[in-house]
Amino acid sequence: xxxVYQKVKQxxxxxxxVNMNSNWLNLRGSWITNVLIIFFFRFIFGVIPFFTxxxxxxxxxxxxxxxxxxxxxxxxGTPFDVNQGEFNNLTMxxxxxxxxxFTPTKKFLFTLPIILFLVSTHYCNYDITSFFISLAAVxxxxxxxxxxxxxxxxxxINFRYSID
Amino acid sequence: MSIGTGILISLLSAAFAEKDNxxxxxxxxxxxDETPKHSFIGIGIRFIIRYVKSSYRDDPFRTFLELxxxxxxxxxxxxxxxxxxxxxxxxxxxDIDELISEWKPDPxxxxxxxxxxxxxxxxxxxxxxxxxxVNLIDGSKVVNFTCFDFLGFQTNSDIKNxxxxxxxxxxxxxxxxxxxxxxxxxxxxxxxxxxxxxxxxGAILYSQGMATIVSIIPCFSKRNDIIIADEKCNFMIQQGxxxxxxxxxxYKHNDMDDLERxxxxxxxxxxxxxGPLPRKFVxxxxxxxxxxxxxPLDTVMDLKNKYKYRIILDDSLAIGTLGPRGxxxxxxxxxxxKKIDLLLGSLWQVFGAAGGFCCASKELISHQRxxxxxxxxSASMPAIxxxxxxxxxxxxxxxxxxxxxxxxxxxxxxxxxISRIKDIIVEGDPLSPIIHIRLSNDIIKNYIRITKGQDVxxxxxxxxxxxxxxxxxxxxxxxxxxxxxxxVDEQEHSSHKPSIKALITVSHTTEHFDSFCELLEESIxxxx
Numbered sequence: 291x292x293x294v295y296q297k298v299k300q301x302x303x304x305x306x307x308v309n310m311n312s313n314w315l316n317l318r319g320s321w322i323t324n325v326l327i328i329f330f331f332r333f334i335f336g337v338i339p340f341f342t343x344x345x346x347x348x349x350x351x352x353x354x355x356x357x358x359x360x361x362x363x364x365x366x367g368t369p370f371d372v373n374q375g376e377f378n379n380l381t382m383x384x385x386x387x388x389x390x391x392f393t394p395t396k397k398f399l400f401t402l403p404i405i406l407f408l409v410s411t412h413y414c415n416y417d418i419t420s421f422f423i424s425l426a427a428v429x430x431x432x433x434x435x436x437x438x439x440x441x442x443x444x445x446x447i448n449f450r451y452s453i454d
Numbered sequence: 455m456s457i458g459t460g461i462l463i464s465l466l467s468a469a470f471a472e473k474d475n476x477x478x479x480x481x482x483x484x485x486x487d488e489t490p491k492h493s494f495i496g497i498g499i500r501f502i503i504r505y506v507k508s509s510y511r512d513d514p515f516r517t518f519l520e521l522x523x524x525x526x527x528x529x530x531x532x533x534x535x536x537x538x539x540x541x542x543x544x545x546x547x548x549d550i551d552e553l554i555s556e557w558k559p560d561p562x563x564x565x566x567x568x569x570x571x572x573x574x575x576x577x578x579x580x581x582x583x584x585x586x587x588v589n590l591i592d593g594s595k596v597v598n599f600t601c602f603d604f605l606g607f608q609t610n611s612d613i614k615n616x617x618x619x620x621x622x623x624x625x626x627x628x629x630x631x632x633x634x635x636x637x638x639x640x641x642x643x644x645x646x647x648x649x650x651x652x653x654x655x656g657a658i659l660y661s662q663g664m665a666t667i668v669s670i671i672p673c674f675s676k677r678n679d680i681i682i683a684d685e686k687c688n689f690m691i692q693q694g695x696x697x698x699x700x701x702x703x704x705y706k707h708n709d710m711d712d713l714e715r716x717x718x719x720x721x722x723x724x725x726x727x728x729g730p731l732p733r734k735f736v737x738x739x740x741x742x743x744x745x746x747x748x749x750p751l752d753t754v755m756d757l758k759n760k761y762k763y764r765i766i767l768d769d770s771l772a773i774g775t776l777g778p779r780g781x782x783x784x785x786x787x788x789x790x791x792k793k794i795d796l797l798l799g800s801l802w803q804v805f806g807a808a809g810g811f812c813c814a815s816k817e818l819i820s821h822q823r824x825x826x827x828x829x830x831x832s833a834s835m836p837a838i839x840x841x842x843x844x845x846x847x848x849x850x851x852x853x854x855x856x857x858x859x860x861x862x863x864x865x866x867x868x869x870x871x872i873s874r875i876k877d878i879i880v881e882g883d884p885l886s887p888i889i890h891i892r893l894s895n896d897i898i899k900n901y902i903r904i905t906k907g908q909d910v911x912x913x914x915x916x917x918x919x920x921x922x923x924x925x926x927x928x929x930x931x932x933x934x935x936x937x938x939x940x941x942v943d944e945q946e947h948s949s950h951k952p953s954i955k956a957l958i959t960v961s962h963t964t965e966h967f968d969s970f971c972e973l974l975e976e977s978i979x980x981x982x
Contacts, residue, residue, distance in 0.1 A: 374678070375677050378729060400527070404524075404526065404527050408524075412509060416509065425519070453732055
């Protein structure tokens, strides 16, 4: 078995299945929450003493990327029994809209880290170290979202053995 | 560059707002430069210009990276939505018309083959009540070896009288599913009778015999769960397994070494599974209706406990025929029914009523009452059948010291009588009242040589079945009603060898067995 590149098998084409695990991401409220979370991170890192603006913005960027990674690409499966386990081996990102690509929600979640990155590097005064740290974090989150990598697993990360 | 960035920003706002001005702003970028200074886009453009100027800082490489990211956004946002694994093919009107004109619908069913016609034509119709000696529609009187009434409850006059009085009280049908005003007091009484008789924690009643196992397996075993089943399990179990969409592994019929091998292999697979663990089931019949063998339940229980499986035991035929008390395979092996996760029985065979039941723990019973398709969606059993089943179980509880030895005596007597016939193979356990009789290879070869005039080494199932149909119809003319075992061949998991299936009941006598053997011997002797 190839360990570097594996693909999660499509079990069935769940047309019309309601996936409670990912449905809420399509709500405008959850979009706004994403923005609020960024402000929250910035506020927290801003009020901690001895943190410079550069540190605070870099940490905000890293925290948001980590937050997205855990929420959208880190946790596999659903807490609910949806369509007899159709989504059990998929990450949240792959579950959104049953895997349809380029939906408004996906466009929003794709754009947000990039904008945050541009803003944060701007406020960091283009400090080179901070720039590349942030860039690495953003790229990881972006690459995981690419349509070409739908259901693709590298190095067995998030790969789950399926009985089917 | 500033114009380019302006386009990007307008694209961004257009994509998010999903408004109609998307196309306009894309085709007509100069407009934005001419917009009033206080407009949103004008401010945006000036902001962007300032941003790019201040961020450049003699670092073209970094600015290039940032611009790449911006283009990345634009690329992502400008793409249209599409579905993964889309297989739709776009056809033109002409193609569609062509395809429609070419299409010829298949018939819903194919024309019957000769063998199928033969089977259909030879279905006997019984005139009057079923029993050991029955009248056929053509007026002949025959001895019945095809009735599941092993303990002779069906012809009992006490039970008939009780049933008539119940019919006057309760009417005929229950007219409602169990959860929807279809549950009567007699159903609850029957459930508690079954619970006491089987010595189980709880019992649930199904109004349809075949639907019992077909609905119980999918009720508990879902996709991503694992089933290990005996390859000779009956057709209902196979249907249940199919409906459950679980992963199924088959083991050789009653072969405990093979069962252990499959269990070890399956546990290996399960150890690789991360996330929610699959449920694992072993499914077997107590007394196999397709072979007449009895499962070595003690070994199965040891293995199940050793490798941590749950067991679903279909004891439909064994309950009422096996064990000192007649309580089935668990009784025979002295295992408490409480240790079996799901124990199934039927009421339409030995107990002469209809439907089936399942004994399990209270939680499993409650789960079935809410999500067992066969329980929830079918009308509940007519009161007359429930009371009959209840009476028959109570009768067995009292009369088992008389009935069961008599049944087993009859079975061994039949086996002894039939053993004098050469060239046949009698299958099954010595205790089993279901006896499958097969022809030896020599007989079949002889038959084919006589009819076709050529020596063959192999022959098809159809040919063998054809011989059996001939024997069965000849025996019927002689006054004995038996049947060849009938399967839906193309849907069965493993192919069964064609056989004649004889069911032995307490009501049969030595004369019946003698006439059976004489007729069988006579029809076979022509092939020598």
